[in-house]
Amino acid sequence: MALPTLTRHEHVFVMQLDDGDNRFNRSSLDAINACLDEIDAAEGPKGLVTAGTGKFFSNGLDLDWLSAGDEDMVEFIDEVMLMWGRLVEAGYPTVAAVNGHAFAGGARLFDRTAFFQTHHIHRIGSHAHGIGHAQDIAVLGLGEFLARDQTHNPPARQ
Secondary structure, eight states: OOOOEEEEETTEEEEEOOSTTOEEOHHHHHHHHHHHHHHHHOOSSOEEEEEOBTTEEEOEEOHHHHHTTSSOHHHHHHHHHHHHHHHHTOSSOEEEEEOSEEOTHHHHHHHTSSEEEEEEEEEETTEEEEESOOHHHHHHHHHHHHHHOTTOOOOOOO
């Protein structure tokens, strides 16, 4: 299993989801929260681009893992919702570079960000979306924005 990773390009952090369907289970959720902790602790202007690889941006909850019964399902789903809330209330710009399909909780992951871009027409939830180019444009655009506006601190979305 490849856990989400975080890299930094000047002011822009890129959280890479690189595990096939990119489903949420204990390990992936803990890794995502660790990435968000690192970004939150960073000083100065910053932004986050979340990107997947391959065919899927994210397929949401790992139902096979959840059905194994090793963890309380309701408690885990609450933790996933708290992670989405961190994206909504981040004190910095967040972008989802949607590389592929995003269903259910995976669609919630990208729609909790302030902006999203996708390279092709993908299945998003039960709708198809397509706008632009994906991760490279998102990183470049957010980096240029942060470089121009060193004081940017967007209010939390409501």
